[in-house]
Amino acid sequence: MYHVKEAFYTLQGEGAQAGRASVFCRFTGCNLWSGREADRPNAKCTFCDTDFIGTDGVNGGRFETAMALALHIKALWPREVSQAVPYVVFTGGEPLLQLDSALIATLHSEGFEVAVETNGTMPAPAGIDWLCVSPKGRNPLAITQGDELKLVYPQADALPEQFTHLAFKHFFLQPIDLSAVAHAQIATDRADIVKATTAYCMANPQWRLSLQTHKIAGFE
Numbered sequence: 001m002y003h004v005k006e007a008f009y010t011l012q013g014e015g016a017q018a019g020r021a022s023v024f025c026r027f028t029g030c031n032l033w034s035g036r037e038a039d040r041p042n043a044k045c046t047f048c049d050t051d052f053i054g055t056d057g058v059n060g061g062r063f064e065t066a067m068a069l070a071l072h073i074k075a076l077w078p079r080e081v082s083q084a085v086p087y088v089v090f091t092g093g094e095p096l097l098q099l100d101s102a103l104i105a106t107l108h109s110e111g112f113e114v115a116v117e118t119n120g121t122m123p124a125p126a127g128i129d130w131l132c133v134s135p136k137g138r139n140p141l142a143i144t145q146g147d148e149l150k151l152v153y154p155q156a157d158a159l160p161e162q163f164t165h166l167a168f169k170h171f172f173l174q175p176i177d178l179s180a181v182a183h184a185q186i187a188t189d190r191a192d193i194v195k196a197t198t199a200y201c202m203a204n205p206q207w208r209l210s211l212q213t214h215k216i217a218g219f220e
């Protein structure tokens with residue numbers, strides 16, 4: 001059984017695939033936070049910008065089989081004849097709590113490329129076409145290679161230097177968005193956070209800037 005918070009067709013907003021048409025499938029639940037605001041200050045990940053509790057979002061629900069979920073995802077991809085390869089991004093919550101090789105294989109058989117946004121703390125099933133790992137604080141990484149490492153910046157206990165030796169094709173810094181974090185003492189305003197991120201990338205060219213373009217442009 002797969003539990004899905006929401007699923008929708010949009011553009012990937014972040015990282016090296018930003019701007020690419022994508023079906024997003026957001027799984028319910030995370031191993032680093034319950035999702036309840038009361039638990040946020042003591043969670044293993046404290047700055048999450050996402051509601052991933054329940055199955056009550058747009059196109060959310062419970063899916064008994066890999067085929068049922070794959071067909072649900074396929075129905076969200078536009079029908080028009082297109083040269084583009086259909087693309088699904090599994091996120092959450094933490095998608096690796098639920099994503100398995102059966103679902104990946106079924107999506108491949110339906111013509112999809114499969115991307116994943118993960119906190120990297122648990123092993124990934126085989127067959128993922130685009131793997132984005134986003135480390136969270138002191139939580140140890142179980143995945144140390146992939147397509148992109150996208151570090152939310154700054155994090156006092158996850159410095160960019162800790163990750164530069166890992167086997168990723170792309171390294172991104174994404175300015176932390178504290179607007180959803182009620183407990184944040186917003187001593188640093190948004191512009192200063194983006195400025196500091198930009199400065200780090202300019203001083204350390206292994207890193208590129210990832211802006212959350214969906215938030216800037218106003219899409220999901």
Ligand SMILES: C[S@@+](CC[C@H](N)C(=O)[O-])C[C@H]1O[C@@H](n2cnc3c(N)ncnc32)[C@H](O)[C@@H]1O
Binds near residue numbers: 049093119176
């Ligand atoms: C909500 S997470 C879900 C996937 C997975 N649990 C993870 O953390 O990578 C999706 C992406 O949003 C990023 N993200 C979460 N909260 C953020 C925030 N407040 N500011 C900037 N990026 C954030 C995460 O680092 C991750 O790259």
Ligand SMILES: Nc1nc2[nH]cc(C(=O)O)c2c(=O)[nH]1
Binds near residue numbers: 010011050117219220
């Ligand atoms: N457009 C858009 N792009 C995204 N890239 C990663 C997201 C996520 O929440 O995992 C996300 C998201 O929520 N929306």
Ligand code: SF4
Binds near residue numbers: 052092136
């Ligand atoms: S690991 Fe990802 S989904 Fe979980 S709380 Fe952190 S940002 Fe949110």
Ligand SMILES: [Mg+2]
Binds near residue numbers: 049050
């Ligand atoms: Mg998001």
